[in-house]
Amino acid sequence: LRDETVSGSHFCQIDKGETVSSICNITFNEINEINTYIRSDLEKLISSDFFKYFKIDLRKECTFWDNKDGLCFSPGCAVDPIDDWAKVPMYWQPDILGSITNNTTEDIDIHDDECSFLDELCAEEKRLPEIPECNYCDVNDFENSNCVLVDLSKNRERFTGYGGNQSREIWSSIYNENCFSFGEVGKSLAKDTFYRLISGFHASIGTHVAFEHLNLEEEDWGPYLEGFMEKVGNFPERVTNIYFNYAVVAKTLLKIQPYLKNIEFCNEYNEDVKRNIMNIVSQLDSTIFNEDLLFENEISSVLKDDFKNRFRNVTKIMDCVQCERCKLWGKLQAVGYATCLKILFELNEGDEISKQDIVDKLTKYELVALLNTFNLLSETIEYVNDFETIYNKQALYGGENQMVSFFKKHNFFKLLKAGTKNMEQKIKEFKDLNVPPEGIVEEKKAAIHSQWENVWDVNVGTFVEGLDFIERKYFTLVRQIKDWFQWLLNRVRH
Numbered sequence: 021l022r023d024e025t026v027s028g029s030h031f032c033q034i035d036k037g038e039t040v041s042s043i044c045n046i047t048f049n050e051i052n053e054i055n056t057y058i059r060s061d062l063e064k065l066i067s068s069d070f071f072k073y074f075k076i077d078l079r080k081e082c083t084f085w086d087n088k089d090g091l092c093f094s095p096g097c098a099v100d101p102i103d104d105w106a107k108v109p110m111y112w113q114p115d116i117l118g119s120i121t122n123n124t125t126e127d128i129d130i131h132d133d134e135c136s137f138l139d140e141l142c143a144e145e146k147r148l149p150e151i152p153e154c155n156y157c158d159v160n161d162f163e164n165s166n167c168v169l170v171d172l173s174k175n176r177e178r179f180t181g182y183g184g185n186q187s188r189e190i191w192s193s194i195y196n197e198n199c200f201s202f203g204e205v206g207k208s209l210a211k212d213t214f215y216r217l218i219s220g221f222h223a224s225i226g227t228h229v230a231f232e233h234l235n236l237e238e239e240d241w242g243p244y245l246e247g248f249m250e251k252v253g254n255f256p257e258r259v260t261n262i263y264f265n266y267a268v269v270a271k272t273l274l275k276i277q278p279y280l281k282n283i284e285f286c287n288e289y290n291e292d293v294k295r296n297i298m299n300i301v302s303q304l305d306s307t308i309f310n311e312d313l314l315f316e317n318e319i320s321s322v323l324k325d326d327f328k329n330r331f332r333n334v335t336k337i338m339d340c341v342q343c344e345r346c347k348l349w350g351k352l353q354a355v356g357y358a359t360c361l362k363i364l365f366e367l368n369e370g371d372e373i374s375k376q377d378i379v380d381k382l383t384k385y386e387l388v389a390l391l392n393t394f395n396l397l398s399e400t401i402e403y404v405n406d407f408e409t410i411y412n413k414q415a416l417y418g419g420e421n422q423m424v425s426f427f428k429k430h431n432f433f434k435l436l437k438a439g440t441k442n443m444e445q446k447i448k449e450f451k452d453l454n455v456p457p458e459g460i461v462e463e464k465k466a467a468i469h470s471q472w473e474n475v476w477d478v479n480v481g482t483f484v485e486g487l488d489f490i491e492r493k494y495f496t497l498v499r500q501i502k503d504w505f506q507w508l509l510n511r512v513r514h
């Protein structure tokens with residue numbers, strides 16, 4: 021979505037000078053600009069040892085329906101969990117995490133494991149456990165013994181081949197059962213936001229899938245513009261929702277920034293990670309998203325609970341995803357958005373001490389998910405811009421490319437060749453006709469004439485049909501050639 025457009029048309033039908041939504045006082049252009057500034061810092065942060073690991077139970081049972089038969093057999097669906105523990109940093113080692121759960125006060129310490137970020141990272145600084153606040157997502161997700169640790173940098177979100185009814189069922193269940201009904205959407209900013217978050221999340225996955233796409237014919241990875249346009253680009257609302265989500269997550273980071281001081285990312289990494297986060301956050305603009313407007317007039321504990329329940333359901337539905345890699349990234353993003361909602365809702369009220377308390381109790385998984393979700397959106401915006409460049413190039417040089425691909429696709433010359441063969445066959449048959457005896461010459465002449473007409477009609481018809489094809493697609497010139505040919509044909513026949 022950069023400034024240059026071809027012949028005045030807007031890529032994805034979006035005016036980049038407009039604000040992203042009534043509650044985001046920022047334009048598409050401004051978000052593009054911010055994203056360019058923070059991109060390299062964000063990439064550095066996400067590839068650090070602290071943020072590149074995530075724990076997940078890939079075998080967790082789907083509690084909504086029976087999906088035992090639904091498996092994704094494509095090799096792209098697989099995840100490579102960590103098996104060489106020697107290479108994993110100290111604070112991700114199972115014995116460090118395990119030492120907490122092995123304690124006699126197991127139940128309490130499990131919560132400690134999940135919700136006291138500081139304790140979990142720096143074993144020597146254990147504090148007394150507190151009751152968790154992670155109730156926008158399912159806290160049990162990260163505490164069971166079936167969890168595996170995954171290096172996210174080695175299992176990127178990309179095309180896996182997962183699709184069809186299986187994935188459609190998941191999306192439709194998220195939209196139909198867990199978003200507010202269509203009657204409610206449009207009447208309430210808060211409820212609209214819920215739908216937009218899901219749609220932006222979906223569109224971001226679609227953009228990644230199209231950008232890191234496997235061309236099955238050429239067995240090569242690369243951007244697939246048609247796929248992007250089909251799933252995202254032809255729907256301005258979906259592209260807008262990606263920018264909307266970017267604004268929401270950016271604002272979440274701005275909101276927790278003043279309270280990050282207490283969090284220690286272990287001595288080894290603390291300063292680096294903190295400096296990096298501060299660098300990123302300092303480039304964001306607080307007008308990017310106005311959550312006060314969102315909750316104006318209607319923030320109530322009932323609505324808040326409704327949000328919590330619905331989003332917790334969304335994170336649980338991810339257990340029903342049959343493709344492991346999709347499940348990994350789906351879960352991570354669902355937890356990332358759940359964390360956003362929690363911070364935007366909970367940090368909007370109460371005194372400074374309670375706000376500090378909420379941030380102090382964020383779990384490692386929530387923070388890893390939040391920052392990785394922001395990184396995915398940042399990549400998505402970069403990809404949308406790259407798709408625009410590809411689109412503009414094709415529009416500029418499209419005439420030639422389209423012609424070549426047309427001839428490749430419709431194989432026009434093959435059609436002509438077949439027509440010619442047909443014609444040769446007919447001529448041969450014609451030649452093979454025995455010369456008739458005197459008396460029936462006139463009759464035979466008429467038969468021969470009709471044979472010729474037949475040959476002519478069939479083959480010329482094929483040829484004209486071929487020209488028709490091209491004409492319909494691209495050339496007015498062909499119409500003239502065709503008219504001329506038709507005129508010549510009429511003259512020869514009569």
Ligand SMILES: Cc1cc2nc3c(=O)[nH]c(=O)nc-3n(C[C@H](O)[C@H](O)[C@H](O)COP(=O)(O)OP(=O)(O)OC[C@H]3O[C@@H](n4cnc5c(N)ncnc54)[C@H](O)[C@@H]3O)c2cc1C
Binds near residue numbers: 177181183219
């Ligand atoms: C949680 C999850 C994670 C996934 N991760 C991956 C992955 O990493 N790699 C991969 O290759 N595939 C992944 N998939 C599959 C992918 O999302 C699509 O489902 C798949 O590519 C099939 O696409 P589709 O064109 O049939 O439509 P789908 O994307 O399945 O969409 C179903 C319907 O939802 C509507 N819709 C589509 N997009 C939007 C939107 N943004 N907003 C509102 N409505 C919309 C349309 O009406 C569409 O027909 C994932 C699926 C899920 C559920």
